[in-house]
Amino acid sequence: MTGKISDSTGITAISLIIVGILCCVFRAGMLNIIVTVIGVLLIAIGLYDVFVRKETALGIIAAVAGIVVIIFGWTIAEAALILTGIIAIIYGIFIFVKNIGTVKTGGAFAKAVAVVKPLVMIIFGILLIVAYNVMADAMMIALGIFSIIGGVLMLAK
Secondary structure (H helix, E strand, O other), X not given: OOOOOOHHHHHHXXXXXXXXXXXXXXXXXXXXXXXXXHHHHHHHHHHHHHHOOOOHXXXXXXXXXXXXXXXXXXXXXXXXXXHHXXXXXXXXXXHXXXXXXXXXXXXXXXXXXXXXXXXXXXXXXXXXXXXXHHHHHHHHHHHHHHHHHHHHHHHHO
16 A cells, blocks of 8 residues: 555545534534435435436435425424434433343442443433434534544545
């Protein structure tokens, strides 16, 4: 290996860094941008299917899905965050019930892990339900940071 990165890897890395910065700057607003872009792409795919591929039914379905995503984008994202919160709470309770044996018989560290892990999941789930706007900001910032790190690591390769 020569140590040089390919053009596609460089473009991908720079794109990751740009998207990461945008996620950190716009936070939950970036979620709206992403949803809008997905909607526009679905409409474009639908039009392509109808007029180029002559797949009328498939094209209409894709275009309508794109319109729905654009119109109800934040509602869909909000519902997904709330559903994720509900699942996190259920998972936290499941982990706690599963770890009851460890809480009764385990050592101090095992007991702490058996209690803290499900508690964190339950708190995370409650926050997603109660304060989904704040959590959307936090998740987009985290996504942005990981995206920037991934892009920098790709460039450093």
